[in-house]
Amino acid sequence: MGTTNESLPFFTQFIRFRAKYSDLPTFTFFVVANSIVSAYLVLSLALSISHIVNGGAKKSRVVLIFFDTGMLALLTAGASAAAAIVYLAHKGNTRTNWFAICQQFNSFCERISGSLIGSFGAVVVLILLILLSAATLSRR
Template structure:
């Protein structure tokens, strides 16, 4: 009699009374699917974050003329926000590479909650880091495109077109990494619950 009780007990929270015997196996499959998706998304996030870092770090444009007062040159280290983006995206990319083994453990053992909990907590921290750097760089890119009339900050993208295009690309790439992080956290939360 104890075995007939065991099966509904271990799955009663999620399944709520229907298909009690089939549920645990199917749920393991869903978890494995989530873990595999997690791994693939992490690879995408690595590409996006390192792409953003490299794209921003190589942005540099010098105009072929100069005056007595200005040296018409723009590079990422003119702006703290762009330097912040390069450093942060490199750190985030490094974290994502180091997180791949934990993602693989989740694929091999879909019911282990330790790796998932570890990943969801660190993902949240690095999501915040990535979002902060992407948003601060986006804010500077916006200023470079549009300028600000009240403070007399002039748009520089008319002169530094290539520089602006490259930095905008880096910001878009880092925003892709942010979106992937949000998906990773939502998927980990779903997998943590469906146990």
């Protein structure tokens, strides 16, 4: 999403329409939310590996599940907000004169749709990770 950029000529080569992710604050929130969640998961990986090596530390596992759930909420919020804008980009809204821009900006819409699919895939994986962690913690 962070590298989406497309411009189209309008009448001449000197006047161009452009579409970037940073033009819409919702997409900026989407990129920031995914960056925060990715950084958290990389940092929590070391703590998770130490939990696998050491059998103890039950309280820190509960804290990890708590923070994982918070990151799930942030990731879901970013993906849901971006999904609303992607829907408007594909379908438009005639009542408010918002036109469907995906008919003109094909590459832009393909990239934002692909990143949105990846983000919702990450939501599903994070849900499974939290459920697996909670089930493992409750067994001990």
